[in-house]
Amino acid sequence: MTAEEKMTTTTTQTAEETAARAVDNILTIRKLRTWFFTDLGISRALNGVDLDVPRGKVLGIVGESGCGKSVTSLSILRLVPRPGRIVSGEILLHRRRKAPDGTITEETIDLTKLHPQSPEMRAIRGAEIAMIFQEPMTSLNPCYTIGNQIMEAILLHQDVSKREAWELAGDMLEKVGMPNPRQVLLRYPHELSGGMRQRAMIAMALSCEPSILIADEPTTALDVTTEAQILDLMRDLQADIGMTIIYITHNLGVIAQMCDEVAVMYLGRVVERASVEDLFYNPRHPYTKALLDSIPHVGSRTKRRLASIRGVVPDPYATISGCPFHPRCDAYMPGKCDQLVPAPANVAPNHMVRCYLYSDEGEVENGG
Amino acid sequence: MAAETTQDNLLLDVKDLKKYFPIRSGLLRRVTGAVKAVDGVSFFIRDGETLGLVGESGCGKTTTGRTILRLLDPTGGTIRFKDPKLGWVDIDKMSREEMKAVRPNMQIIFQDPFSSLDPRMTVERIVSEPLVINKVASGQELKDRVADLLRRVGMRPEYMSRYPHAFSGGQRQRIGIARALALNPKLIVCDEPVSALDVSIQAQVLNLLEDLQEELKLTYLFIAHDLSVVEHISDRVAVMYVGHIVEMADTEALYYSPKHPYTEALMAAVPKPDPRRRERPIKLPGEVASPANPPSGCYFHPRCRYAKEICSKVMPELQEIEPDHFVACHFARELKLRGVVV
Numbered sequence: 001m002t003a004e005e006k007m008t009t010t011t012t013q014t015a016e017e018t019a020a021r022a023v024d025n026i027l028t029i030r031k032l033r034t035w036f037f038t039d040l041g042i043s044r045a046l047n048g049v050d051l052d053v054p055r056g057k058v059l060g061i062v063g064e065s066g067c068g069k070s071v072t073s074l075s076i077l078r079l080v081p082r083p084g085r086i087v088s089g090e091i092l093l094h095r096r097r098k099a100p101d102g103t104i105t106e107e108t109i110d111l112t113k114l115h116p117q118s119p120e121m122r123a124i125r126g127a128e129i130a131m132i133f134q135e136p137m138t139s140l141n142p143c144y145t146i147g148n149q150i151m152e153a154i155l156l157h158q159d160v161s162k163r164e165a166w167e168l169a170g171d172m173l174e175k176v177g178m179p180n181p182r183q184v185l186l187r188y189p190h191e192l193s194g195g196m197r198q199r200a201m202i203a204m205a206l207s208c209e210p211s212i213l214i215a216d217e218p219t220t221a222l223d224v225t226t227e228a229q230i231l232d233l234m235r236d237l238q239a240d241i242g243m244t245i246i247y248i249t250h251n252l253g254v255i256a257q258m259c260d261e262v263a264v265m266y267l268g269r270v271v272e273r274a275s276v277e278d279l280f281y282n283p284r285h286p287y288t289k290a291l292l293d294s295i296p297h298v299g300s301r302t303k304r305r306l307a308s309i310r311g312v313v314p315d316p317y318a319t320i321s322g323c324p325f326h327p328r329c330d331a332y333m334p335g336k337c338d339q340l341v342p343a344p345a346n347v348a349p350n351h352m353v354r355c356y357l358y359s360d361e362g363e364v365e366n367g368g
Numbered sequence: 369m370a371a372e373t374t375q376d377n378l379l380l381d382v383k384d385l386k387k388y389f390p391i392r393s394g395l396l397r398r399v400t401g402a403v404k405a406v407d408g409v410s411f412f413i414r415d416g417e418t419l420g421l422v423g424e425s426g427c428g429k430t431t432t433g434r435t436i437l438r439l440l441d442p443t444g445g446t447i448r449f450k451d452p453k454l455g456w457v458d459i460d461k462m463s464r465e466e467m468k469a470v471r472p473n474m475q476i477i478f479q480d481p482f483s484s485l486d487p488r489m490t491v492e493r494i495v496s497e498p499l500v501i502n503k504v505a506s507g508q509e510l511k512d513r514v515a516d517l518l519r520r521v522g523m524r525p526e527y528m529s530r531y532p533h534a535f536s537g538g539q540r541q542r543i544g545i546a547r548a549l550a551l552n553p554k555l556i557v558c559d560e561p562v563s564a565l566d567v568s569i570q571a572q573v574l575n576l577l578e579d580l581q582e583e584l585k586l587t588y589l590f591i592a593h594d595l596s597v598v599e600h601i602s603d604r605v606a607v608m609y610v611g612h613i614v615e616m617a618d619t620e621a622l623y624y625s626p627k628h629p630y631t632e633a634l635m636a637a638v639p640k641p642d643p644r645r646r647e648r649p650i651k652l653p654g655e656v657a658s659p660a661n662p663p664s665g666c667y668f669h670p671r672c673r674y675a676k677e678i679c680s681k682v683m684p685e686l687q688e689i690e691p692d693h694f695v696a697c698h699f700a701r702e703l704k705l706r707g708v709v710v
Contacts, residue, residue, distance in 0.1 A: 064566040179654075193655050223424035223593065223656070228637035228649035250567060253596075253639030257646055276643040294571035296600035298623070298638045298708050305578075306600070308571035312536045 025094060026212060026244050027053035027076070032089035032112075034068075034075045036316075043316040045071040045084065047268035050344065053212070055094075058238060058245040060259035060276070062252060062291075066313050067265040069248045073214045076246075077125055078116040086112050095128065095211075127157040130205035134217040136197035140189040146173075147185030150204045157208040172203040177233055195226035199233070206237065214246045219254065231258060252295055256280055261350075264288050267314065267324040269341075274351040284353040286329045322362075323355070331357060340364065378450065379555060379587050380413040380436065385445035387428075387435045391660060403660045405431040407611035408445070410686060413555070415450075418581065418588040420602030420619070422595060422634070424656055427608040429591045433557040436589070437474050438467055449474065452554060472502055472551035479560035481540035485532040491518070491543055492528040498550040517546040522576060538569035545576065549584070557589045562597060574601060595638050599623055604692075607631050610657045610667045613686055617693040624707040627695040629672045632705040645709075666698070674703055 034046040046068045053059050061069045074080045076091055091111040096104050114121040133139040141149060150169035154160065160168065166185070173181035176199045189197055198218060205213055215234070219227040231254065238245055247258055255262055255276065262279045264272040264287065272285040283289045293307035311328045314320060320327065326337040333356060340362030342354045356362075386409075388402040406428045413419045421429045434440045436447055438459055447459040451470055459470065478484035485494055495514045499505050505513050515525035521542040532540055541561060548556055558577065562570040578601065580586060592598050598605055599619055606616040607630065615628040626632050636650045652671050657663055663670050669679035678698055686696040697703070 064568060195655065224595065224637040225424065225633060225649075225652045226655075227639070229652070231639065232649060232651075251639065252567070252641040256641045256643045257639045259643075280641065280643050291567060292641070294568050295641060296571075296574070296596040297641060298596040298599055298635070306571035306575055308575060309568035312538060312569065313566070 024054050025052045026055040027051075027094070027246075028090075028092040029053075029072075029076075030090045030092070032072075032075060032091060033087040034071050034080055034084055035087050036084040038083055041317045043084075044268055044319075045316060046075065048341075049089070049265075049268065049270055051263055051270055051273070053244060053246060054261065055211075055244055056242050057260040058247055058258055060255040060262040061246065061248045061265060062250060062255050062262060063265035064250060064313055066267075066316060068268040069265050070216055071268075072265070073131065073216055073246065073248060076111065076214065077129060077131060078111060078114065078121050079125075093124070093128065123157070126153055126210065127208045128210055129212040129214065130208065130210035131214040131216065132198070132201045132205045132218045134220050136194065136201045136221070137189065139201060140197060142189055145186055145188055146192070146200050150185075150200070150207055153204050154207050168207065169203070172207045173200065176200075176203045176206070176237070177229075178203070193226075194222050195229060198222060198226075198230055202230075202233070202237075206241070206243075209241065210243065212244045212246065214248070216248045217250070220249070220251070227254075234258070252292065264291070267316075267320070269324065269354065270352075271325065271355070272353045274348075274353075278348065278351050282348075282351075284347055284351070284358060285325075285355050286331045286357075287325050290330075331355075377414050378412050379415040380450070380589075381446075381448040382412065382436065383410045383446045383448075385409045385432065385435060385447065386443040387431050387440060388443045401660060404611050404662070405659055406435060406442075407659070409608070409611070409613050410445075411606050411613060411616055413587055413589060415554075416581075416585055416587055417603040418590050418601055420598035420605040421589060421591045421608060422593060422598050422605060423608035424593065426610075426656060426659065428611045428659065429593075429608050430559055432608070433476070433559050433589060433591050437471075437476055437557060438462070439476070449555070472498070473554045474557070475548040475551070475553040475555070476557045476559060477541070477544050477548050477561045480564055481537050481544055482564075484544055485540055487532055490529050490531055491535075494532070494543060495528075495546045495550060498547060502551060504551065513550070514546075517549055518543075520549065520580070521546045522572075536569075537565050538572060541565060541573050542576070545573075545580070549580065552584070553586070555587045555589065557591065559591045560593070561590075563592060563594060570597070577601065595623075595634060607634065610662055611659050612667065612696060613694070614668065614696045615694065616686070617690075617695075621690075621693055622707075626705050626707050627689060627693065627700045627703065628697050629674050629703065629705065630668050632707070633671075635708050636706070638708075647709075666696075674699060 029049055029051040032046050032049040036043040036045055049072060063069050075086055093109045093111055094106060095109060096106050098104050147166060147169050150172060151165045154165040154168050170182050170185055173184055178184050178199050219230050249255060259276050262274060262276050263270045266287050272288045283292055290307060290309045294309060296306060309328055322338040322340055323342050326332045336356050342356050343359060343361040343363040344352050344354050345359030347353055347358050385406055387406040388404050390399040391401040391403060393400045409432055423429045435442050442460050448456055449459050451457050451473055457470060492514055495517055496510050499510055499513060514528060518525045523542050562573050565573060590601055602619050605619050605622045606613050609630050615622060615631045622631060626635060633650045633652050654671050657667050665680040665682055666684055669675040684696045684698045686694050688694050689700050
C-alpha cells in the first residue's frame with residue numbers, strides 16, 4: 001500500500017517525489033483551503049483540496065452547486081474575491097520553458113505564495129493559465145469591439161505591434177470556426193449570438209497559447225446544438241495544440257464526452273478521482289454512484305424511477321464532522337463516518353476515493 | 369392538414385395558434401414588423417398524459433405554454449379546453465371574467481423558483497392565495513388545506529410561517545408545485561420546472577411530479593430544453609423550431625425513429641453520459657433562425673443537410689405520416705434518419 005501511504009502523507013514531500021510527480025502533472029494542488037470570512041461566519045468553500053492535473057489531458061471537475069468547483073479555479077488564478085482568501089495549502093505550477101537551443105527547463109512555482117496583483121501572477125494569468133467563463137455576455141466588455149478585446153490580451157503578453165496583434169486576433173477567430181472572422185473583429189458583443197460570443201471568448205483565451213485552459217461551465221448557457229459545436233471545437237483545439245484543460249461542469253454527459261480524467265467534488269473536497277472510464281463504469285464513492293443514478297439518460301428506454309439523493313447540500317456555514325456526505329449517505333456507518341474525514345485511498349491505480357468503505361484511515365484535520 | 373381532432377379522450381386541443389409580438393421603431397413607435405414567436409402551432413393533449421414540448425431557446429415553447437393559459441393573449445388560432453364542470457370551452461374567446469371560472473383547472477409551475485415566489489409573503493400565504501381568491505376555504509380549514517398541500521409535496525407543515533428565502537431551490541420549487549396544486553387542477557403547464565435545480569434535486573422533483581400525476585390524475589404540458597428529462601417524463605413529445613411544431617409523436621417513436629432532420633440533429637447533439645460512446649454530433653451549420661426575420665419556405669432549410677429546392681420555397685405542413693406521428697417536412701416519408709442509438 002505504498003501508493004496509499006504516499007497519498008495520505010501531509011504536505012511535506014521529499015524532493016524526489018515532487019520531481020517524479022512533476023513529470024506528468026502540470027499543476028499540483030495540495031491541502032488547499034479557501035475560506036470566505038463573511039458576517040454570517042466562515043464559509044469553508046474549499047476545505048482541503050488535493051488535485052493533480054496531468055499535462056496535456058482534459059481533467060473534469062464535477063459537483064453540485066456550492067461544492068467548490070468554481071472557487072478551485074478562482075484560487076488557481078488567484079482571483080478569489082473578498083472576503084475570501086486562501087488560508088493554507090499550495091498550488092504548484094510546473095512550468096516548462098523552451099530555450100532557443102531546444103533544451104527544456106522546468107520550474108515549479110507555488111501560486112499561493114504570489115501576490116494576486118504581482119507582476120509574476122499577472123504574467124501567468126492569460127499567458128500560462130487562461131479561463132473561459134459560463135456567461136459569455138457578462139465576461140466580454142460591451143463597450144469594446146471583439147477585435148479590441150482580443151488584441152488587448154495579445155498586446156499584454158506578447159511583444160508584437162498593434163497591426164500584428166489585430167491580424168493574430170483575426171487568425172484566432174478563424175481557428176475557432178467563427179463565420180466571417182475579419183468582420184466579427186469590428187463587432188460589439190451584443191451583435192453576436194451566444195454561441196459566437198463563446199467562440200470569441202475561447203479565441204481570446206487561446207490567443208496567448210496558454211498551457212492550461214480552465215473552462216468553467218462554458219456551455220451551460222447554450223442550446224444543445226450550439227453546445228455540441230463548442231464541445232467539438234474544444235476537442236479539436238485540444239488535440240491540435242495539446243494544451244491542458246480543466247473542465248468544470250455539473251453535466252455528467254459533457255464530462256463523459258470531453259474528459260480523460262474526472263474529479264468529483266463535494267463540499268470543498270475531492271471525494272473521488274479516476275479515469276473517465278472507471279468513474280462511469282466503476283464508481284466507488286456513494287456520492288458518485290448516487291449522482292450517476294439520479295440523471296435521466298437519453299436512450300435508457302426503461303421508465304425507471306430516478307434514484308434521488310435525500311436531503312440537500314448543506315449550507316456552507318455548517319460544519320459537519322467526519323465525512324461531509326454522511327448525513328445524506330445510504331452507506332452511513334454511525335460512529336465511523338461522523339468522526340474523522342476519511343483519508344484518500346487508492347482503490348486501483350489512478351483511482352482515488354475518500355470513503356470508509358475502502359479504507360479505515362481517517363485524517364486529522366489541521367489548521368482548522 | 370394540421371392535426372385533426374379525430375382523437376378521443378382529449379383535454380386540450382390547440383389549432384393554428386399564433387402569438388406575434390410587435391416590433392416598434394421610430395419616434396412614433398409605429399409597428400414596423402412582428403416577432404412571430406408562435407406561428408401556427410397545432411397540437412392536442414390527452415387526459416392524464418404528459419406532453420413534452422422541447423426546442424432551443426427562442427423557439428416559442430414558453431410563449432406557447434403561457435398563451436394556452438391566457439397569460440398572454442393569442443394573435444390567432446383556437447384553444448379548446450375540456451373543463452370538468454363546463455365541458456368544452458374556447459379559451460381564446462373568453463373574457464377575463466369568464467377565464468376566472470376555468471383558471472382553477474389550468475395551472476402553471478415556473479422555471480425560476482427564486483423569482484416566482486413573492487419574497488414578502490410567507491409560505492402559508494403563497495400557497496393559500498389561490499384558495500382565498502377563489503373562496504374555497506378560510507380560517508382553520510384553510511390552514512389545514514395548506515398543511516395538507518405541503519405534506520403532499522414532501523415538505524413539513526411547520527415551515528408554513530417561514531419566508532421563501534429560508535428555502536433551497538428544490539424546496540422552493542416544491543412550494544411552487546403546492547401552490548399550483550391548491551385548486552385541484554386538471555392541467556398543469558410545467559415551464560422548465562427542473563432546469564434551475566442541481567442534478568440530485570432535479571431527480572427528487574421529477575419523481576414528485578410523477579407521483580402527483582398518478583395520485584391526482586394530472587395532465588402535464590412539460591416544457592423543457594433538456595432532452596433526457598423530457599424523455600424520462602413524457603408520453604408524447606412535440607419538437608418546436610422557430611415558432612412551429614416540426615414533429616410530434618410518442619416519446620419512443622420520436623427518440624428512436626425521428627422523421628424530421630431537426631429532431632435527428634437534436635438527438636445527436638445531447639452529450640451522452642457514457643465515455644465509451646463518444647460520437648461526433650451532426651454539424652448544424654449556422655444559427656437558429658430569427659423569428660422576426662425567418663427564412664423562406666421551411667425555416668430549417670438553411671441548416672438542413674437534406675434540403676432540396678422545394679424546401680426553400682414551400683413551407684411544409686404538419687402531417688400525420690404514421691398513426692400519431694406528425695411531421696412537418698417535405699421528405700418525411702423518404703428520409704432514413706437516425707434516432708438515439710442505444
